Amino acid sequence: MSKRLMLLSNSTMHGRGFLDHAADEIKDFLGDVDRLLFVPYALHDRDGYASKVRDRFADLGIDVDSLHDVDNEEEAVENAQALFIGGGNTFRLLSALYELNVIEPIRRRVEGGMPYVGSSAGTNMACPTIRTTNDMPIVEPPSFAALNLIPFQINPHYTDPEPGSTHMGETREDRIREFHEMNRIPVLGLREGTWLSVEAPHVELGGNVNARLFQAGKAPEELEPGASLDFLLSKKP
Amino acid sequence: MSKRLMLLSNSTMHGRGFLDHAADEIKDFLGDVDRLLFVPYALHDRDGYASKVRDRFADLGIDVDSLHDVDNEEEAVENAQALFIGGGNTFRLLSALYELNVIEPIRRRVEGGMPYVGSSAGTNMACPTIRTTNDMPIVEPPSFAALNLIPFQINPHYTDPEPGSTHMGETREDRIREFHEMNRIPVLGLREGTWLSVEAPHVELGGNVNARLFQAGKAPEELEPGASLDFLLSKKP
Numbered sequence: 001m002s003k004r005l006m007l008l009s010n011s012t013m014h015g016r017g018f019l020d021h022a023a024d025e026i027k028d029f030l031g032d033v034d035r036l037l038f039v040p041y042a043l044h045d046r047d048g049y050a051s052k053v054r055d056r057f058a059d060l061g062i063d064v065d066s067l068h069d070v071d072n073e074e075e076a077v078e079n080a081q082a083l084f085i086g087g088g089n090t091f092r093l094l095s096a097l098y099e100l101n102v103i104e105p106i107r108r109r110v111e112g113g114m115p116y117v118g119s120s121a122g123t124n125m126a127c128p129t130i131r132t133t134n135d136m137p138i139v140e141p142p143s144f145a146a147l148n149l150i151p152f153q154i155n156p157h158y159t160d161p162e163p164g165s166t167h168m169g170e171t172r173e174d175r176i177r178e179f180h181e182m183n184r185i186p187v188l189g190l191r192e193g194t195w196l197s198v199e200a201p202h203v204e205l206g207g208n209v210n211a212r213l214f215q216a217g218k219a220p221e222e223l224e225p226g227a228s229l230d231f232l233l234s235k236k237p
Numbered sequence: 238m239s240k241r242l243m244l245l246s247n248s249t250m251h252g253r254g255f256l257d258h259a260a261d262e263i264k265d266f267l268g269d270v271d272r273l274l275f276v277p278y279a280l281h282d283r284d285g286y287a288s289k290v291r292d293r294f295a296d297l298g299i300d301v302d303s304l305h306d307v308d309n310e311e312e313a314v315e316n317a318q319a320l321f322i323g324g325g326n327t328f329r330l331l332s333a334l335y336e337l338n339v340i341e342p343i344r345r346r347v348e349g350g351m352p353y354v355g356s357s358a359g360t361n362m363a364c365p366t367i368r369t370t371n372d373m374p375i376v377e378p379p380s381f382a383a384l385n386l387i388p389f390q391i392n393p394h395y396t397d398p399e400p401g402s403t404h405m406g407e408t409r410e411d412r413i414r415e416f417h418e419m420n421r422i423p424v425l426g427l428r429e430g431t432w433l434s435v436e437a438p439h440v441e442l443g444g445n446v447n448a449r450l451f452q453a454g455k456a457p458e459e460l461e462p463g464a465s466l467d468f469l470l471s472k473k474p
Contacts, residue, residue, distance in 0.1 A: 014403035044418040089415050131375055136412040137368050138419045144377040157406040162399075166251035168429055169394040175373040178326050181281040182375045192405055 001113025004029070005149060005198040007126055008119035009156045009190035009207075011087050018056050019119075021193055025206060027060045029197065030082055030115055035063045037080035041096035042088025042121040053086060067100075077105040080114060087120025087156075090133040094125065095141040103147060110149050120156045123190070127153045132179060132187050134172075150198060151185075152232050158189030158212060173212075173220065180216040186232060187214040194225070203229040240347060241266070242386060242435040244363055245356040246393045246427035246444075248324050255293050256356075258430055262443060264297045266434065267319055267352055272300045274317035278333035279325025279358040290323060304337070314342040317351060324357025324393075327370040331362065332378040340384060347386050357393045360427070364390045369416060369424050371409075387435060388422075389469050395426030395449060410449075410457065417453040423469065424451040431462070440466040 006029045013021045030036070036057060040049040050066035057064050064084075070076040077083070083106065085093070097103050110116045118126050124133045129144045132153040161171040170178070176187050190196065194207030205211050205227045213221045213229075223229065243266045250258045267273070273294060277286040287303035294301050301321075307313040314320070320343065322330070334340050347353045355363050361370045366381045369390040398408040407415070413424050427433065431444030442448050442464045450458045460466065 010405050012405055014405060044415070092415075092419065129377075131377075132373065134373070134406060136416060137370065137374060137381060138412075138416040139368070140366075140381045144374060157404070159404055159406070167394070167396055168247050168249055168251060169371060169396070175375075178281070178329075179373060179375040182329065 003111060003149070003198060003200040004113065005110070005116045005118070005126055006195055007123040007150075007154060007190075007198070008117070008195040009123065009158065010192045011119040013193055018052060022195055022206070023056075023060065025195070025197075026117060027062075029117065030060075030062065033062060033082045033115065035065065035080075036082050036084050036117075037076055038064050038066045039083065039085040039093075039097075039122070040066050040068050042086055042090065042093035044092075049086060049088075053084065057084075067102075073100045073102050074105050077102050077109060080109065082115040082117070083109070084117040085119075085122030085125050087122055089138055090121040090124045090130050090135040091137045091139050091141055093121045094130055094144075094146060095139050097125070097147075098142050107147055107149065110147070116149065123154050123156045123196075126150055128185065129153070131183065132176070150233070153179075153185055153187040154196065155187055155189045158191045160191075173214075176214045180214065184216045186216075188212075188223075188229070188232070189214065189220075196229070198233075201230055201233055203232055205229060239350065240386070240435065240437040241350065242347070242353045242355070242363055243432060244360040244387075244391060244427075244435070245354070245432040246360065246395065247429045248356040250430055255289060259432055259443070260293075260297065262432070262434075263354060264299075266354065267297075267299065270299060270319045270352065272302065272317075273319050273321050273354075274313055275301050275303045276320065276322040276330070276334075276359070277303050277305050279323055279327065279330035281329075286323060286325075290321065294321075304339075310337045310339050311342050314339050314346060317346065319352040319354070320346070321354040322356075322359030322362050324359055326375055327358040327361045327367050327372040328374045328376050328378055330358045331367055331381075331383060332376050334362070334384075335379050344384055344386065347384070353386065360391050360393045360433075363387055365422065366390070368420065369413070387470070390416075390422055390424040391433065392424055392426045395428045397428075410451075413451045417451065421453045423453075425449075425460075425466070425469070426451065426457075433466070435470075438467055438470055440469055442466060 189212040426449040
């Protein structure tokens with residue numbers, strides 16, 4: 001079975017409800033899945049987060065188990081029909097995955113064809129490392145190595161420079177340029193409202209705005225919704 | 238000799254030259270120092286950075302040696318009259334300090350009274366850890382533990398929420414709230430144009446706008462320029 005991932009830049013668009021902007025596509029992607037395993041560790045309030053996700057997926061006819069509620073996490077991953085890793089703080093999320101020893105079980109299941117939905121920090125998790133997260137390093141994971149389900153990096157919530165801003169912090173593009181001073185691997189900037197559908201060997205950009213691709217030593221490129229990004233799966237890190 | 242630090246939020250204000258907004262105060266702080274050791278590792282172009290810093294301090298009548306140019310880094314720290322750690326990427330900077338084995342020598346000298354000037358990433362370095370940096374984790378340091386010269390965290394380039402923004406990434410205040418879900422230590426948000434002068438046991442806020450203090454379990458507080466923050470030195474992490 002081919003590897004299948006749906007990686008969202010963000011879970012919520014300004015002025016809309018949780019996952020509303022991509023609900024139809026998530027439902028299509030999950031096909032006949034009727035029970036999902038949710039990973040809530042990016043937020044502090046795991047019960048609240050699980051309850052929000054449970055309500056949202058109930059509307060799609062999908063039941064939800066939360067990883068923080070199960071007796072045996074590895075077994076829950078082993079038996080899941082599909083996985084959804086929600087957004088929040090990437091460092092907190094990755095630390096929890098290490099602590100629970102679920103990195104390898106998740107990798108194995110996704111490599112074997114279990115559908116994976118990630119948003120924001122959950123999208124960072126699918127990358128080789130968390131080196132392109134936007135989050136504050138509020139806790140220290142044992143390593144920056146993440147699930148490594150795709151051979152390139154994603155920068156979620158990608159944002160263009162604010163015209164007229166007088167703030168002197170680095171723009172997102174500056175930060176990714178600095179990333180490429182130290183790393184060679186491509187970085188796909190996913191603007192809010194976009195997502196990446198990976199059905200190996202195919203990769204397609206979803207949503208209604210462009211993504212921006214950064215490659216070491218090249219000028220950034222704008223990619224349009226619907227664009228095939230299959231070439232990214234064959235990139236060597 | 239008492240511990241002396243000048244910790245700037247940022248090195249450059251919009252529309253002004255490098256360090257211009259605090260040049261008089263840096264000169265006052267350094268007193269009769271006529272030679273400074275500069276730490277350029279937060280940027281990739283160390284030669285370019287050292288040359289920019291050398292030119293700027295020449296205007297203040299101060300010569301500059303750059304740590305990347307010396308034969309023996311530990312010895313250079315041992316013999317320095319004063320230290321300036323410039324801004325850039327905090328993860329890259331901390332990785333370099335570990336690699337060069339200068340963490341302990343710098344700590345020892347600053348504890349012994351050597352004046353320390355930091356800006357942005359150089360200000361993050363003075364904190365117990367880099368857990369309140371804004372930077373992208375483009376490289377993985379062996380630890381998030383930093384120089385630990387002060388017993389609280391600083392968030393440089395502190396910025397208020399943009400009115401009317403539709404971007405769904407966390408605001409700076411959200412990020413620091415998430416920090417306090419996982420840590421107890423106070424965080425001082427230094428807006429651009431401000432700095433902290435530490436002359437133990439005294440701590441004073443410099444610049445012309447407020448700073449914002451975040452403490453676990455308390456509402457954030459606004460602190461005015463000139464405010465005494467001596468109480469921060471006695472906080473237990």
